[in-house]
Amino acid sequence: xxxxxxxxxxxxxxxxxxxxxxxxxxxxxxxxxxxxxxxxxxxxxxxxxxxxxxxxxxxxxxxxxxxxxxxxxxxxxxxxxxxxxxxxxxxxxxxxxxxxxxxxxxxxxxxxx
Amino acid sequence: xxxxxxxxxxxxxxxxxxxxxxxxxxxxxxxxxxxxxxxxxxxxxxxxxxxxxxxxxxxxxxxxxxxxxxxxxxxxxxxxxxxxxxxxxxxxxxxxxxxxxxxxxxxxxxxxxxxxxxxxxxxxxxxxxxxxxxxxxxxxxxxxxxxxxxxxxxxxxxxxxxxxxxxxxxxxxxxxxxxxxxxxxxxxxxxxxxxxxxxxxxxxxxxxxxxxxxxxxxxxxxxxxxxxxxxxxxxxxxxxxxxxxxxxxxxxxxxxxxxxxxxxxxxxxxxxxxxxxxxxxxxxxxxxxxxxxxxxxxxxxxxxxxxxxxxxxxxxxxxxxxxxxxxxxxxxxxxxxxxxxxxxxxxxxxxxxxxxxxxxxxxxxxxxxxxxxxxxxxxxxxxxxxxxxxxxxxxxxxxxxxxxxxxxxxxxxxxxxxxxxxxxxxxxxxxxxxxxxxxxxxxxxxxxxxxxxxxxxxxxxxxxxxxxxxxxxxxxxxxxxxxxxxxxxxxxxxxxxxxxxxxxxxxxxxxxxxxxx
Numbered sequence: 001x002x003x004x005x006x007x008x009x010x011x012x013x014x015x016x017x018x019x020x021x022x023x024x025x026x027x028x029x030x031x032x033x034x035x036x037x038x039x040x041x042x043x044x045x046x047x048x049x050x051x052x053x054x055x056x057x058x059x060x061x062x063x064x065x066x067x068x069x070x071x072x073x074x075x076x077x078x079x080x081x082x083x084x085x086x087x088x089x090x091x092x093x094x095x096x097x098x099x100x101x102x103x104x105x106x107x108x109x110x111x112x113x
Numbered sequence: 114x115x116x117x118x119x120x121x122x123x124x125x126x127x128x129x130x131x132x133x134x135x136x137x138x139x140x141x142x143x144x145x146x147x148x149x150x151x152x153x154x155x156x157x158x159x160x161x162x163x164x165x166x167x168x169x170x171x172x173x174x175x176x177x178x179x180x181x182x183x184x185x186x187x188x189x190x191x192x193x194x195x196x197x198x199x200x201x202x203x204x205x206x207x208x209x210x211x212x213x214x215x216x217x218x219x220x221x222x223x224x225x226x227x228x229x230x231x232x233x234x235x236x237x238x239x240x241x242x243x244x245x246x247x248x249x250x251x252x253x254x255x256x257x258x259x260x261x262x263x264x265x266x267x268x269x270x271x272x273x274x275x276x277x278x279x280x281x282x283x284x285x286x287x288x289x290x291x292x293x294x295x296x297x298x299x300x301x302x303x304x305x306x307x308x309x310x311x312x313x314x315x316x317x318x319x320x321x322x323x324x325x326x327x328x329x330x331x332x333x334x335x336x337x338x339x340x341x342x343x344x345x346x347x348x349x350x351x352x353x354x355x356x357x358x359x360x361x362x363x364x365x366x367x368x369x370x371x372x373x374x375x376x377x378x379x380x381x382x383x384x385x386x387x388x389x390x391x392x393x394x395x396x397x398x399x400x401x402x403x404x405x406x407x408x409x410x411x412x413x414x415x416x417x418x419x420x421x422x423x424x425x426x427x428x429x430x431x432x433x434x435x436x437x438x439x440x441x442x443x444x445x446x447x448x449x450x451x452x453x454x455x456x457x458x459x460x461x462x463x464x465x466x467x468x469x470x471x472x473x474x475x476x477x478x479x480x481x482x483x484x485x486x487x488x489x490x491x492x493x494x495x496x497x498x499x500x501x502x503x504x505x506x507x508x509x510x511x512x513x514x515x516x517x518x519x520x521x522x523x524x525x526x527x528x529x530x531x532x533x534x535x536x537x538x539x540x541x542x543x544x545x546x547x548x549x550x551x552x553x554x555x556x557x558x559x560x561x562x563x564x565x566x567x568x569x570x571x572x573x574x575x576x577x578x579x580x581x582x583x584x585x586x587x588x589x590x591x592x593x594x595x596x597x598x599x600x601x602x603x604x605x606x607x608x609x610x611x612x613x614x615x616x617x618x619x620x621x622x623x624x625x626x627x628x629x630x
């Protein structure tokens with residue numbers, strides 16, 4: 001019996017998925033292993049083209065964490081401004097949020113009792 | 114011995130905690146002692162689950178032969194302290210013991226150079242006692258006492274590295290937040306005791322009349338446990354605490370957070386299960402809190418540079434999935450058709466996600482701890498090219514990152530899949546938010562992978578080596594569990610998760626030990 005996850009709307013079989021993954025990986029490897037006959041190692045052919053600029057040393061190509069998703073964060077600047085403003089790190093604010101949310105929950109529950 | 118199993122679950126780690134300070138001069142021995150004690154509790158919790166599956170709900174009474182014993186005056190209410198263990202209690206106990214064991218094993222090398230290790234391990238074992246007490250007790254006042262034990266032990270551990278100002282600050286913040294929540298829990302317990310003259314959960318759940326006072330108590334319990342489990346917008350303490358606590362304590366602290374989530378579920382499903390008018394409203398509150406929690410958590414994680422803080426925001430985000438899954442189930446609890454069609458599956462997804470998240474988040478926080486161990490920094494901007502130096506940590510990170518992002522065939526996918534397919538039936542928007550959160554989670558972990566592990570090797574990390582073996586073993590155990598739970602989700606669901614879900618749904622079973630007025 002193959003392991004299956006029944007959701008009510010369908011099912012998921014991880015072992016079957018794994019079997020197909022291995023199969024397709026093998027097919028991919030077979031295609032890859034046939035190779036490209038025009039490929040010549042250590043020639044101009046394999047060097048990256050950077051709009052005519054010299055390739056910088058590999059040690060200098062370090063992408064910093066804060067540069068990753070810069071565009072995404074810039075596009076959502078307004079959202080992040082609000083979000084970072086409420087994350088004050090002030091313990092008094094932590095308790096105020098708890099009291100505020102607690103009051104809303106109490107209002108919703110007592111109002112419906 | 115079997116009949117005293119519930120008492121042993123508390124007695125063994127408590128004994129371990131009190132003996133630990135005796136090894137003050139022998140730091141290695143105290144570490145081995147803690148590993149041994151936590152390993153014994155793993156065995157006991159598995160035995161407990163076996164007993165619950167075999168015999169149903171276990172009721173254990175301290176100081177009496179049977180739970181039905183009443184006062185000689187004929188006052189027909191239960192008078193003893195009781196533990197009442199059903200499927201969800203046993204499920205949580207396994208999570209707590211397993212993570213305490215893995216945490217102790219990891220700590221053997223991770224905190225080797227620190228001083229005061231006898232206190233460290235005593236506090237770890239006390240934290241385990243607090244969690245186990247919370248999930249096993251059948252008594253409201255006991256729940257408060259164990260919540261306090263877990264809170265105090267947890268805050269002391271958060272501030273363990275007190276030579277760092279940030280750690281002390283985080284410890285004090287955690288202590289105060291925990292104390293405020295506990296105080297409100299105590300206030301709610303007082304209200305219920307004043308009304309019904311008893312503290313037994315099963316007893317009160319039968320008597321509760323849902324008047325205004327009861328609803329105030331329910332609201333206080335709901336809000337307090339929601340804050341303790343890190344639900345948005347009461348989550349602010351989580352990144353502070355998870356970031357500063359030593360990585361070996363992260364697994365136990367995670368389970369401690371989810372012990373509060375368990376208490377939230379227990380209060381909603383058992384204590385106040387029979388409120389028919391507003392239960393759907395409570396379910397919607399839980400689901401909306403869940404969606405907010407997952408989305409705000411993940412978007413905050415995306416902009417973090419501190420690797421542990423980033424992962425801490427993900428811990429908040431993942432709690433949202435649990436709230437969503439169980440919230441959907443709670444919304445349709447009094448609608449048998451919807452409950453059978455998708456409510457039970459949604460709850461299974463939520464509960465399954467608890468243990469999955471505990472496993473992969475502990476693994477990820479441990480890999481973050483390993484990065485800190487070898488580089489001395491948590492700043493992702495200062496890291497790079499570590500995959501070559503730390504191949505096993507890198508592999509473990511990949512497994513954990515894939516699991517948290519919900520990639521098949523890892524365990525995170527299995528529970529998220531259940532949540533997507535069932536929450537969609539209540540409202541498609543819920544599933545959309547859950548999926549978008551998963552995509553953002555993957556994006557966030559790609560960032561960690563690219564900045565810490567990939568890239569050219571940095572000169573300053575030239576002499577960096579893989580972390581010591583005990584840390585590796587602890588991480589590999591969790592990585593294997595991520596894979597196994599993902600490949601055989603049906604086994605975990607049948608043996609652990611559905612018994613827990615049915616224990617929550619079937620409140621009559623919890624009340625059925627009889628003898629009550």
